[in-house]
Amino acid sequence: MSIDNLPPLKQVIDTHGLAAKKSLGQNFLLDLNLTAKIARLSGRNEDHDVLEIGPGPGGLTRGLLSEGARKVLAIEKDERCLPALAEISDAYPDRLKVMSGDALDINPLDHLTSPIRIAANLPYNIGTELLVRWLTPPDWPPFWDSLTLMFQREVAQRITAEPGSKAYGRLAILSQWRTDAKIVMNLPPEAFSPPPKVSSAVVHLAALPEPRFAADAAMLQHVTATAFNQRRKMLRSSLKSLSSDIEDHLIAADIKPTDRAEQIDVERFCALARSLKAA
Numbered sequence: 328m329s330i331d332n333l334p335p336l337k338q339v340i341d342t343h344g345l346a347a348k349k350s351l352g353q354n355f356l357l358d359l360n361l362t363a364k365i366a367r368l369s370g371r372n373e374d375h376d377v378l379e380i381g382p383g384p385g386g387l388t389r390g391l392l393s394e395g396a397r398k399v400l401a402i403e404k405d406e407r408c409l410p411a412l413a414e415i416s417d418a419y420p421d422r423l424k425v426m427s428g429d430a431l432d433i434n435p436l437d438h439l440t441s442p443i444r445i446a447a448n449l450p451y452n453i454g455t456e457l458l459v460r461w462l463t464p465p466d467w468p469p470f471w472d473s474l475t476l477m478f479q480r481e482v483a484q485r486i487t488a489e490p491g492s493k494a495y496g497r498l499a500i501l502s503q504w505r506t507d508a509k510i511v512m513n514l515p516p517e518a519f520s521p522p523p524k525v526s527s528a529v530v531h532l533a534a535l536p537e538p539r540f541a542a543d544a545a546m547l548q549h550v551t552a553t554a555f556n557q558r559r560k561m562l563r564s565s566l567k568s569l570s571s572d573i574e575d576h577l578i579a580a581d582i583k584p585t586d587r588a589e590q591i592d593v594e595r596f597c598a599l600a601r602s603l604k605a606a
């Protein structure tokens with residue numbers, strides 16, 4: 328049974344000539360029951376506006392609307408998708424606003440009312456950049472309550488990784504510093520059209536009321552990016568560009584200068600960011 332009275336997504340793609348473009352990271356979800364399930368993983372949205380990046384032919388958009396989202400603001404770069412999205416807008420009067428353009432350049436806040444959630448099957452080429460932006464505003468809490476995001480499975484594992492693991496790095500630290508992050512669904516390549524080369528996963532990140540540990544977001548981002556850029560080196564060497572007194576800062580943060588980045592938990596990276604910021 329369809330979740331709404333609109334045509335099946337395969338038909339929408341054929342009618343509007345939406346052959347997938349690799350350059351735009353287009354791997355479409357065609358199963359509306361699956362998109363409704365992903366929408367439910369983002370929470371009950373009757374009282375929330377939802378920001379969606381990259382609606383494409385509108386599978387997840389329809390899931391969010393049929394599951395009751397108060398309003399959806401969808402930002403899409405591919406103008407070919409606009410007529411298909413207009414049909415969804417007509418079917419859900421006053422509940423879908425579509426903005427045409429690059430999500431990296433558009434400020435969505437003028438068109439959203441709190442409380443806000445973000446849900447998206449992100450284009451792989453801008454996924455981590457958007458995530459890092461959402462996680463690192465100077466002030467906290469952010470404009471959103473939670474993020475429900477589809478990534479390549481390897482990226483999802485980097486977000487939820489624990490210290491000491493191969494996947495642990497900047498994304499794990501920035502995510503776990505300010506949110507509760509967990510993988511809530513795994514999807515095989517065949518769930519998409521065309522199927523990508525790798526598996527995917529949905530990650531749910533719930534914003535904490537306050538960061539777990541005090542730190543300046545820009546400094547923490549800089550320190551973690553520098554440390555994991557040369558993850559096999561000892562920190563006294565990989566971080567020496569940050570300060571001529573880097574060993575003192577490491578010791579002040581309870582880190583051995585001979586430790587490597589992947590051994591250091593979020594708390595000690597925050598302590599290091601505080602020490603460097605204070606200097």
Ligand code: SAM
Nearest residue numbers: 351354355356381382383404405429430448450
């Ligand atoms: N949400 C749809 C779904 O689940 O089937 C499509 C997801 S597809 C992985 C990513 C979508 O993001 C595509 O529709 C693509 O055109 C769009 N996109 C790519 N780069 C974008 C950008 N910079 N800003 C906004 N949308 C973008």
